[in-house]
Amino acid sequence: MNNASIHTIQQDAIDLLKELIATPSLSKEEDQTAGILSRFFDKRNIAHTRVGNNVIARNSQFDGKKPTILLNSHHDTVKPNPQYTKDPFAPIEEDGKLFGLGSNDAGGCLVSLIAVFTHFYDQKDLSHNIVIAATAEEEISGVGGIELTIPHLPAISFAIVGEPTQMQMAVAERGLMVLDCISHGKAGHAARNEGENAIYKALKDIEWFSTFQLEKVSDLLGPSKMSVTVIETENKAHNVVPAICRFVVDTRINELYSFEEVVDIIKANVASEVKPRSTRLRSTSIALDHPVVQAGIALNRTYYGSPTTSDKALMPFPALKMGPGDSARSHTADEYIYLSEIREGIDLYIQLLNHVLYHKE
Numbered sequence: 001m002n003n004a005s006i007h008t009i010q011q012d013a014i015d016l017l018k019e020l021i022a023t024p025s026l027s028k029e030e031d032q033t034a035g036i037l038s039r040f041f042d043k044r045n046i047a048h049t050r051v052g053n054n055v056i057a058r059n060s061q062f063d064g065k066k067p068t069i070l071l072n073s074h075h076d077t078v079k080p081n082p083q084y085t086k087d088p089f090a091p092i093e094e095d096g097k098l099f100g101l102g103s104n105d106a107g108g109c110l111v112s113l114i115a116v117f118t119h120f121y122d123q124k125d126l127s128h129n130i131v132i133a134a135t136a137e138e139e140i141s142g143v144g145g146i147e148l149t150i151p152h153l154p155a156i157s158f159a160i161v162g163e164p165t166q167m168q169m170a171v172a173e174r175g176l177m178v179l180d181c182i183s184h185g186k187a188g189h190a191a192r193n194e195g196e197n198a199i200y201k202a203l204k205d206i207e208w209f210s211t212f213q214l215e216k217v218s219d220l221l222g223p224s225k226m227s228v229t230v231i232e233t234e235n236k237a238h239n240v241v242p243a244i245c246r247f248v249v250d251t252r253i254n255e256l257y258s259f260e261e262v263v264d265i266i267k268a269n270v271a272s273e274v275k276p277r278s279t280r281l282r283s284t285s286i287a288l289d290h291p292v293v294q295a296g297i298a299l300n301r302t303y304y305g306s307p308t309t310s311d312k313a314l315m316p317f318p319a320l321k322m323g324p325g326d327s328a329r330s331h332t333a334d335e336y337i338y339l340s341e342i343r344e345g346i347d348l349y350i351q352l353l354n355h356v357l358y359h360k361e
Contacts, residue, residue, distance in 0.1 A: 005119075006346070006347065009115040009118055009119055009346065010115065010342065010343045010346055012115065012118075013111040013112055013114065013115040013342055013346060014098070014111070014339060014342060016036075016040055016111045016114065017091070017098065017103065017107045017108060017110075017111045017342070018091035018098070018100075019036055019091075020033050020036060020075060020102065020107050020110075020111070021089065021090075021091040021098075021100030021101060021102060021103055021107060022089055022090070022091055022100075023036060023089070024077075024089060024101075025075055025076050025077055025102065026076065026077060026078070026079060027076040027077075027078075027136070027137050027138075027139045027140040027142060028076075028136070028137060028140070028142065028144065029076075030053040030075055030076045030136040030137075031053055033053075033075045033076075034050060034053040034054070034055055034075070034134075034136070037055040037075065037114075037134050038050060038055055040114070041055070041057055044118060044121075046060075046118070046121060049152065051148055051149055051152050052136060052144050052148050053075075053076075053136035053137075053144065054133060054134065054135045054136055054144075054145065054146075054148060054149040055133070055134045056131065056132070056133050056134075056149065056152060056153065057117065057131070057132050058129065058130075058131050058154075059117070059120060059121050059122075059123075059126075059129055059130045059131070060121055060122050061122070061123065061124055061126065061129075062129045062131075062154075063129060064154065066126075066127065066128055066129050067127075067128050067129070067155075067157035068128060068129040068130070068131055068153075068154050068155060068156050068157055069128045069129065069130050069131070069156075069157060069158060069159070069160070069353070069356070069357075070131050070132075070133060070153065070156045070158070070159035070160070070317075070319075071113040071116065071117055071130065071131070071132045071133070071159070071160050071162070072113070072132075072133045072134075072135060072146065072159055072160070072161050072162065072311065073106045073109045073110035073113055073134065073135075073161065073162030073163070073323065074106055074110065074134070074135050074136065074137075074138035074139070074145065074311065075102075075107070075110055075134050075135070075136065076136050076137055076138055076139050076140075076145075077101050077102035077105070077139065078101075078105075078139050078331050080101050080333075081331060081332060081333040081335075082333075083333035084333045084334055085333065085334055086099050086100075086334050088100060088101035088335075089101060091103070093339070096338055096339055096340060097336040097337065097338055097339070098336060098337055098338075098339055098342075099334055099335065099336040100335065100336070101335060102335070103325075103335055103336055103337045104164050104325040104326065104329040104330055104335050104336060104337045105163070105164055105325065105327070105329070105330035105331065105335070106138070106162055106163055106164065106323065106325070107337070108164065108323070108324045108325045108337040108341060108342050108345065109162025109163060109164060109323030109324060109325060109345070110134055110162055111342065112162065112323065112324055112342055112345040112346045112349060113132060113160070113162045113323075113349065114132060114134070115346045116346060116349040116350055116353065117130060117132040119346075119350055120350075120353065120357070123357075126357040126358070127356065127357050127358065128157065128356065128357055129154070130353075130357075131153060131154065131156070133146070133149050133153065135149050135311065138310065138311050141280065141281060141309070141313075141314075145311065145314075146311040146314050146315065147314055150314075150315070150316070156315075156317045157317070157318075158286070158290065158292055158317060158318040158319060158320070159312075159315055159317060159318070159319040159320070160292070160319070160320050160322060160349070160352075161310055161311060161312045161315075161319050161320065161321045161322070161323075162322070162323040163310050163321050163322075163323050163327070164323055164324065164325030164326050164327045164329070164330060164337075165306070165321060165322050165323055165325075165327065166324075166325070166326055166341075167301065167322060167323065167324055167341075167344065167345055167348050168301055168302045168303070168304065168322070169293060169296045169301050169302065169303040169304070169320055169321075169322050170303075170304060170305070170306035170312075170320070170321035170322065171220065171285060171286050171288065171293060171303045171304070171305065171320060171321075172218070172220040172221055172254075172255055172283070172284065172285035172286070172305040172306065173221075173283060173284050173285075173305070173306045173307075173308070173309055173310065173312055173313060173321065174221050174224070174225075174252040174253060174254055174283055174305070174306070174307055174308075174309065175252070175253040175254075175255075175259065175281055175282040175283035175284075175309070175313060176250070176251070176252060176253075176281040176309045176313070177251045177253060177259050177262070177263075177276050177277075177278070177279060177281070178248065178249070178250055178251070178276070178277045178278065179248065179249040179251060179263075179266070179274055179275065179276055179277070180246065180248060180274075180275050180276075180277060181202075181205065181246065181247050181248070181249060181270070181272040181273060181274050181275075182244060182245070182246050182272055182273040183198045183199070183201040183202035183205065183244070183245040183246075183247070183271070183272040183273075184198060184201070184243065184244060184272075184273070185197050185198030185199075185200075185201055185241070185242065185243050185244070185245070186241075186243055187235075187240060187241060187242070187243040188240070188241040189239060189240065189241070190238070190239045190240060190241055191239060194241065195241035195243070196241070196243075197241045197242065198233065198242045198243055198244050198245035199233065199242055199245045201245070201271060201272070202231065202245040202247055202272060204270075204271070205247075205270040205271060205272045206228050206231070206247060208269055208270055209226050209227075209228050209249055209270075210228065212226070212269065214226075214253075214257060214262065214265070216254065216256035216257060217254075217256075218254035218255055218256055218305065220254075220255070220285065220303075220304065220305030221254040221255060221283070221305035221306075221307070222254065222305070223254070224251065224252060224253045224254045224257060224262070225251070225252045226249055226250070226251045226252075227249065227250045227251075228247055228248070228249050228250075229248050229249070229250045230246075230247060230248035231245065231246070231247040231248075232245075232246050232247070233245050233246070247272075252307065253282075253283050254283055254305075255283040255284070255285045257283075258282075259276065259279045259282060260279075263276060280313070280314060281309050281313040281314070282313055283313075284312050284313055284315070284319065285305075286318040286319060286320050287318070288303065290318060290320075291355070291356050292320050292352065292355075292356055293320060294355075295352050295353075295355030295356055296320070296322070296352055298355060299348065299351055299352060299355075301322075301348075301352075306321060308327065322352075323345060324337065324341040324342055324344065324345030325337045325341055325345075
């Protein structure tokens with residue numbers, strides 16, 4: 001690719017990101033940004049489909065006999081941090097940075113992957129097809145995002161998921177399982193020796209959660225983690241012993257355990273009722289000898305296990321999380337991404353895919 005064409009797709013990506021920043025796209029409210037993405041493809045005569053607020057496109061040389069690579073990132077955002085000093089919906093360039101809500105998480109990743117898709121769109125003799133999916137509801141792990149999109153995709157060999165990783169390779173993620181727990185006692189008057197205090201029963205189980213450690217420690221993700229984050233009773237009277245105490249446990253599980261195994265261990269050790277809210281966001285990993293990981297290693301990219309979850313958790317195929325920006329800036333006030341990160345991200349993504357697309361797996 002010559003310098004003129006790389007400069008063009010880089011500038012197009014930055015201009016697209018500015019337009020996305022200027023358009024509110026909270027989770028479940030991404031209709032306008034989905035329209036912006038559709039118009040971006042229309043202007044370049046790139047056929048695409050829209051499923052809900054998800055926008056999907058295939059390369060022009062798509063061949064059903066070839067394996068397919070999915071490029072994916074999201075265009076929804078969280079609500080603006082209340083400590084913003086700048087207008088979160090104003091794309092402001094300052095000192096080499098582009099400020100604005102969603103600039104880092106994950107607009108910079110999304111527009112970089114779109115730039116890469118347009119670069120490869122018309123190329124012939126690739127070993128793989130390329131599909132881009134700009135999806136919704138990632139920030140709330142909603143069912144109207146990647147899960148709604150996957151049935152509309154061809155069979156996927158592997159995916160690159162754009163999240164801010166400083167262009168290093170997140171090859172594994174902890175899974176997230178939230179547990180609703182209920183301790184049962186018996187109501188009674190606090191002034192008399194009556195009832196069974198559900199809080200005291202819950203405290204025994206909470207103490208277990210605070211001290212117990214699952215044995216299997218991952219080389220990539222370290223130990224699994226369980227944290228009690230909420231405790232409450234329906235009883236608000238000071239003189240009544242509560243019959244029920246509810247508490248919530250946030251569990252972050254490494255790839256060495258299934259959620260079902262963890263629930264069985266917990267139930268064997270606590271007296272409270274334990275019910276998972278969802279088992280959708282499972283731990284995932286991609287093999288270190290996978291061609292895309294090996295391509296990253298050849299480009300001097302490091303690999304690591306990520307403590308945070310992404311749409312990678314909802315994909316039934318291997319996926320590498322990698323993108324420009326820094327996760328430490330996500331959801332912060334005056335969020336920004338360096339323009340150089342976008343330019344370098346596009347270049348690195350192209351180099352990464354060149355390793356795969358011109359060599360068979």
